[in-house]
Amino acid sequence: MKVGLYFGTFNPIHIGHLIIANHIVENSNLDQVWMVVTPHNPLKKKTGLLEDYHRLQMVHLATEGYDKIMPSDIEFKLQQPNYTVNTLAHLHEKFPKHTFSLIMGEDNLKSLKKWKNYEVIVKDYDLYVYPRISTDVIPQEFVNHPNIHKITAPIIELSSTFIRNSIKDKKNIRPMLDTKVWEYIDHNLFYRK
Template sequence: MKIGLYFGTFNPIHVGHLIIANHMAENSDLEQIWMVVTPHNPLKKKNTLLDDYHRLQMVFLATESFPKIKPSDIEFKLPQPNYTVNTLAHLQEKFPQHEFALIMGEDNLNSLQKWKNYEVILQNHDIYVYPRLNSGEIDSQFINHSKIHRVGAPVIELSSTFIRESIKNNKNVVPMLPNKVWEYIDHNLFYKK
């Protein structure tokens, strides 16, 4: 099975994440999308990042009615800080029957050459890139690369930061979140301060 890994803090997961994940599941050769919740980096200031398991629970709630989209806590069990190349190696070892690919926005593709062992990632894994506004100039080495697939997904400019700020300021964010995610946030009074 070919699985697309969509990494994020998902703080919180919102409809934009689901639109991209679902588009990849329905309009590419990826058979499943795993929403990989990135753990809190212990070296970084906690700030507004919710506990790992609250964010995982929100991803679970958001994806339970999408059979091709699954939550993943795989990085919770790996040494910190996490590097994508290490996560990919771990997954390939744990699930040798699957083929793993990355899903990223064009903005991340622009910084790919700064990633640890990015050449190893490109050698062994496909990368599915969705469009972003203002992503800047793509490095020429990535423009016609055989492992990089541009997917004409909808351009979604919705951010978790905007949602957190809106909640803090008592704005209505209900249309931006899956219903069960909004209920979970509201019930727990997350992002209020």
């Protein structure tokens, strides 16, 4: 089985995440996309991050209606902070018959050299890169790389930070979230402060 790994803190998961995941699984050779909920991204601050359980629950709610998109808590069981190269090694050991690829935004590709053992990732795994609006330049070694596949996907400029700030400011952001995710956030009074 060919699995695309879409990593994120998903704080919260929003329709932009779902649009990208669905577009890629429907327009590539991948059989499934796993939404890998990251306990903590080592390149980001942890402030304002909901507990792992709540973020995973929102990913479960958001992906219920999608046969090819699955939530994953694989990183919850690994040493923190989480490094993608370690997660990939663990998945390879746990699911030896699966072929794993990474799904990332173009902004992440531009900063990939900051990742632990990025050379191993680029050498051993396919990367499916979706467009993002940003001014940074893609490093020359990643241009025309045989394992890096640029995907023509909708450009979604929607962020979890924007959603959290909008909720705090008492703005209606319901169209940006799966209905069940919105209800879960509203019921638990998340992101109000």
